Amino acid sequence: MSRGSSEERSGWLFILPFAISMTLFFVYAIVRTAYYSFTDFDLFKAPSLVGLSNYAALVSDELFLIALRNTIGFSLIVTTVQTVLALALAVLVNHAVRARGLIRTVFYLPSIMSSAAMTLIFLWLFQRDGFMTAIINVVLAYRPHILLFFVGFAALQGALVLNARRSYEGVSIFDPFFLLAAAAGALALVVACALVGLLPVFANDLLISWLNTQQQFLFMPVTLWSVALMNVFTTVPTLMLLFLAGLQSIPSDLYDAAEIDGANAVQRFRHITVPALRPVTFAVVTMGIIGTLQMFDQVAILGDAAPLASRVTLAYYVYENAFPAGASSRIGMASAAALVLGILTIAVVYVQKSVGVKESAE
Numbered sequence: 169m170s171r172g173s174s175e176e177r178s179g180w181l182f183i184l185p186f187a188i189s190m191t192l193f194f195v196y197a198i199v200r201t202a203y204y205s206f207t208d209f210d211l212f213k214a215p216s217l218v219g220l221s222n223y224a225a226l227v228s229d230e231l232f233l234i235a236l237r238n239t240i241g242f243s244l245i246v247t248t249v250q251t252v253l254a255l256a257l258a259v260l261v262n263h264a265v266r267a268r269g270l271i272r273t274v275f276y277l278p279s280i281m282s283s284a285a286m287t288l289i290f291l292w293l294f295q296r297d298g299f300m301t302a303i304i305n306v307v308l309a310y311r312p313h314i315l316l317f318f319v320g321f322a323a324l325q326g327a328l329v330l331n332a333r334r335s336y337e338g339v340s341i342f343d344p345f346f347l348l349a350a351a352a353g354a355l356a357l358v359v360a361c362a363l364v365g366l367l368p369v370f371a372n373d374l375l376i377s378w379l380n381t382q383q384q385f386l387f388m389p390v391t392l393w394s395v396a397l398m399n400v401f402t403t404v405p406t407l408m409l410l411f412l413a414g415l416q417s418i419p420s421d422l423y424d425a426a427e428i429d430g431a432n433a434v435q436r437f438r439h440i441t442v443p444a445l446r447p448v449t450f451a452v453v454t455m456g457i458i459g460t461l462q463m464f465d466q467v468a469i470l471g472d473a474a475p476l477a478s479r480v481t482l483a484y485y486v487y488e489n490a491f492p493a494g495a496s497s498r499i500g501m502a503s504a505a506a507l508v509l510g511i512l513t514i515a516v517v518y519v520q521k522s523v524g525v526k527e528s529a530e
Contacts, residue, residue: 198510201503201506201507202503202507203215203503204499204500204503205222205223205500205503205504205506205507206218206219206220206222206500207222207499207500208221208500209497209499209500210496210497210498210499211497211499212496215499215500218500221500222500222501222503222504223504225501225504226501226504226505226508229501231476231477231480231485232485232505234477234480235480235481235482235484235485235505236482236508236512237387238388238389238392238479238480238481239460239461239463239481239482239483239509239512241387241388241392242388242392242395242396242460242463242481243456243457243460243461243463243516245388245393245396246396246399246400246403246456246460247453247456247457247460249396249400250399250400250403250404250407250456251407251449251452251453251456253400253404253408254404254407254408254410254411254452255411255445255449257275257404257405257408257411258408258409258411258412258414258415259342259411259415259437259441260340260342260344261275261344261408261412262412262415262416263340263342263343271344272409272412275405275408276405276406276408276409277405278401278402278404278405279402279403279405279406281402283402283465283466283469284465284469286398286401286402286466287398287465287466287469287470288469290394290397290398291379291469291470291473294378294379294394295378295379296375296376296377296378296380297375298378300376300378301374301375301376301378304374304376305372305373305374308370308372308374309369309370309371309372310367310369310370311370312367312368313358313361313362313367316354316357316358316361316367317354317355317357317358318354320353320354320357320358321350321351321353321354322350324349324350324353324354325341325346325347325350326341328346328349328350329341329343329346332346340433377390378390378391378394379391379394379470379473379474380473380474380475381474381475381478382475382477382478389477389478389479390478391470391474391475391478391479392478392479392481395463395466395467395470395479398466399460399463399466403456403459407452407455407456410448410451410452411445411448411449411452413448414444414445414447414448415441415445418440418441418444418445422440422444423436423440426439426440446525449525450521450524450525453520453524453525454517454520454521457513457516457517457520458513458517461482461483461509461512461513461516462483462509462513463481463483463484464481464483464484464487467479467480467481467483467484468484468487476488482505482508482509482512483509485505486502486505486506486509487502489501489502489505490502
């Protein structure tokens with residue numbers, strides 16, 4: 169047996185487990201789903217062909233149209249926000265002069281918790297009289313204190329960075345160590361002014377429905393905005409690590425040459441960092457689109473804590489039809505909706521790849 173034939177056989181053996189899993193869990197599942205989407209099937213009786221009736225029913229189902237609109241809006245908001253925040257945090261951590269490992273660990277902590285645990289925590293935070301409502305009341309009552317804190321924080325941070333630049337080159341205005349020190353100093357200033365009675369406190373007793381409401385904000389229900397905030401909080405740390413790895417792979421010579429040519433920090437970020445990070449940004453955006461279009465677990469755990477129409481997504485719509493509470497399964501409808509979700513995911517990813525962020529660096 170020739171060496172080429174042996175290597176070819178070894179290659180096929182290596183990909184055999186992947187090919188088997190793809191055939192069983194993807195190709196076979198897609199074919200079965202496509203078949204069931206043309207049938208009337210409730211898991212107990214034999215499926216009967218009904219043609220395109222399930223697809224016609226989807227188009228006329230108001231809940232499906234709501235789920236489609238919610239899914240697209242949720243994907244657009246979360247993918248954009250988490251990508252921008254992850255890049256900003258990565259740049260912040262990458263410029264840290266001190267305690268970089270500690271700061272990276274603190275930022276990454278939300279990602280190590282399970283989705284179910286984080287959802288239950290956020291359920292408590294978003295109660296009508298819970299933590300988020302309390303924060304709004306505190307902000308309104310102590311707005312003079314907050315204004316003084318931010319003014320003092322900006323002044324102290326500027327003073328600390330300017331002083332540090334006398335000893336170290338390249339100290340960022342967003343250096344995390346100085347941010348923490350400035351925050352502590354500004355907090356001490358606010359406490360001192362409050363103790364001598366210089367800052368008034370306003371009375372507030374608002375009750376805000378974050379979850380159990382059908383109100384809309386812009387193009388998405390208020391409940392889904394709460395879920396979006398929860399999703400961004402848990403996914404940004406992981407995406408930040410991807411951006412951080414990309415930032416640390418950019419040669420420092422490029423920044424040094426640009427600095428010698430007179431480029432400022434914004435110009436170096438725009439003309440060096442952003443083009444060099446395009447492959448990472450492409451991966452982050454693509455993963456974000458796929459993950460958000462298939463949002464299910466956090467919506468399902470919300471359960472009766474929020475109205476169905478204000479939290480339903482396409483993935484949850486599929487589950488709701490396959491396993492409805494107190495009714496027969498509608499596998500045909502669930503399969504048709506699942507195929508629509510799959511086609512939508514492929515189409516959005518293809519459009520993003522064609523006209524969005526490119527996967528190759530300049």
